Amino acid sequence: MQINSRTERESMQNKAIVQLGDGDFASADTIYKKTGITHGCVRVVLPDGMPSWLAVGQEAVEAVLSSKQLVRNALEADPAIRPYLSLAGDFPLSEHILFADGDDHSRMKAVLNPSFTRGSVEKLRPWMNDFVDGLIDAFIESGETDFIQTIALPLPIAVISKILGVPEEDQSVFEAKASVITGVGNGQDQSDIQQAGEWFFEFSGKMLDQRMKKPEDDLMSVMAQAVKEGSLTDLEARSNAFLFLSAGYETTVNLLANGLSALLQNKEQLDYAISNKDEESTSLLVEELLRFDSPVSAITYRFAKEATSICGANIAPGEHVAIALPTANYDEKIFTCPAHLDTTRSPNPHMSFGKSIHFCIGAPLARLEGKVALRKTLDRLEDLRLSVDPSELTWINSITVHRLKSLPVTFKPGKVRSSGKTI
Numbered sequence: 001m002q003i004n005s006r007t008e009r010e011s012m013q014n015k016a017i018v019q020l021g022d023g024d025f026a027s028a029d030t031i032y033k034k035t036g037i038t039h040g041c042v043r044v045v046l047p048d049g050m051p052s053w054l055a056v057g058q059e060a061v062e063a064v065l066s067s068k069q070l071v072r073n074a075l076e077a078d079p080a081i082r083p084y085l086s087l088a089g090d091f092p093l094s095e096h097i098l099f100a101d102g103d104d105h106s107r108m109k110a111v112l113n114p115s116f117t118r119g120s121v122e123k124l125r126p127w128m129n130d131f132v133d134g135l136i137d138a139f140i141e142s143g144e145t146d147f148i149q150t151i152a153l154p155l156p157i158a159v160i161s162k163i164l165g166v167p168e169e170d171q172s173v174f175e176a177k178a179s180v181i182t183g184v185g186n187g188q189d190q191s192d193i194q195q196a197g198e199w200f201f202e203f204s205g206k207m208l209d210q211r212m213k214k215p216e217d218d219l220m221s222v223m224a225q226a227v228k229e230g231s232l233t234d235l236e237a238r239s240n241a242f243l244f245l246s247a248g249y250e251t252t253v254n255l256l257a258n259g260l261s262a263l264l265q266n267k268e269q270l271d272y273a274i275s276n277k278d279e280e281s282t283s284l285l286v287e288e289l290l291r292f293d294s295p296v297s298a299i300t301y302r303f304a305k306e307a308t309s310i311c312g313a314n315i316a317p318g319e320h321v322a323i324a325l326p327t328a329n330y331d332e333k334i335f336t337c338p339a340h341l342d343t344t345r346s347p348n349p350h351m352s353f354g355k356s357i358h359f360c361i362g363a364p365l366a367r368l369e370g371k372v373a374l375r376k377t378l379d380r381l382e383d384l385r386l387s388v389d390p391s392e393l394t395w396i397n398s399i400t401v402h403r404l405k406s407l408p409v410t411f412k413p414g415k416v417r418s419s420g421k422t423i
Helices: 006-014 022-026 028-035 058-066 079-084 102-115 118-122 125-137 147-152 154-164 168-181 190-213 219-229 234-245 247-264 267-275 279-292 325-329 363-380
Strands: 040-045 051-056 144-146 308-310 313-315 321-324 395-397 402-404 408-410
Touching (some): 022 325, 028 325, 040 313, 051 058, 058 325, 102 219, 102 234, 118 363, 125 147, 125 154, 147 154, 147 363, 154 219, 154 363, 168 190, 190 219, 190 234, 219 234, 247 363, 247 402, 267 279, 267 363
Antiparallel strands (some): 040 051, 395 402
16 A cells, blocks of 8 residues: 555654664664664664665565565655655756666666676776875875875776766866765755755766767767767766766775775784785685675665565555665674674675666776775785774764775885886
C-alpha cells in the first residue's frame, strides 16, 4: 500500500527505532548499538529527518543493491519524502548514471565505461607516478606535511580533471563546490547546495559547448559526441560531468587519507606495507584499506517501485532504503576478525564500490590512484608517522562520506628527485 499522506508518513516515522546522526554512519559498532541489530533491515530516521529503512550486514546490503524492485529514480519516491531529496529531486544535475535505472543506465554506461576500464586508466600510471613524485618533491625537505592538503586532495582533482579535460585554473573552484554538495563543507544548507549545482551546470555546459566545436582527447569530448549522436542528452552529459567532478574525486580523497591514517596507527601493518612493494601486495593493501575505513559511510537514494521483502522486512511502494556500508564491510559472517587491519586479507569481498549494476564505474581509477599514491608515500617518506595523537584527528562526518579534516604527519627530511622532473 502506498503511503500518501504526511500523517501516515509521520506514523511510520514514529515506528522507527532510532534517530540517526551524521557521525553514526562511520562506524559499524555505532550502527549495531543504535539499531540493536547486526543483520537485516530496520526502520530509522535519517539525520535530515527522512524516514527510511536501513540495511545492516552484508546479506541485507547485497540484497538491496541487487534488488530489481528498488530503483534510484527519485520519481518513484513517496511524495511525502521527496522534499528530503536534495540531490535526487529538483537538483539541476541529477540526470546522471548514478540515479539511472534499466535501459537509461545501460545507455549511459555504454558511453562512459570505456574511459574507466582497467586498461584505459592504466595508461595514466606513468603520468600519475610523476605527478605524485612532484607533489612529494614540494614538501619532502621540510620533514612534515598535511597529507590531505599536499597529496590526498590534489591528486584526485588532477586525475579527474585530466580525464574530463578541466583546465587547471578551474580545479580549486570545483573542489570547493564539490565539498558543499558531497556534505563535507561546514554549514551548507539547501541554498548552498543549489548554488553549487548551478555553478556546475554552467561550468559543464561551457565545457560541452567548447568540445562540440573543438573535440579533444578527453571524456567531455566523448560526451559531446554522444550528445550529437543522440546517445546522451545535453542534461545527462552535464550531470555525468558533475558526478565525476564531485563524488568522483571526493571518495578517492577519503580512500587515501583514511587509509594512511589507519596504517599509521598500526605499526605492524605499516612495516609490512613498507617492506612489501610488489604490485600484488600493494593491491591487497588498497583493498583492505577500502574495507577497513570505507570512503563512503552510507549509500542512499533507493526507492521501492513495488512492494518487496528484504531479509524479512516488508517494504512498501515509495519507501526509501539506505545502506549502512560499514556493517557490510565488518560483517563477522564474511570477514575473520573484521575490526583487525590485515593488509594481506584475501579474499576480501568488501562492498565499498557497491554491487550489481551500480557498482562504481570509477573503481579501476580509484584503485590505481590508491596504489600509486600510497606506494610513493611509503617509499619516499622515511620514518613516517602521525604528528598528533590519533584522538586529536578531526573527522568531518556526513551520511555519505567519512573524511578527515586534516592528516598531519612527520618524516625524516628527504631529497627532491635527482631527475629534476617537474609536473
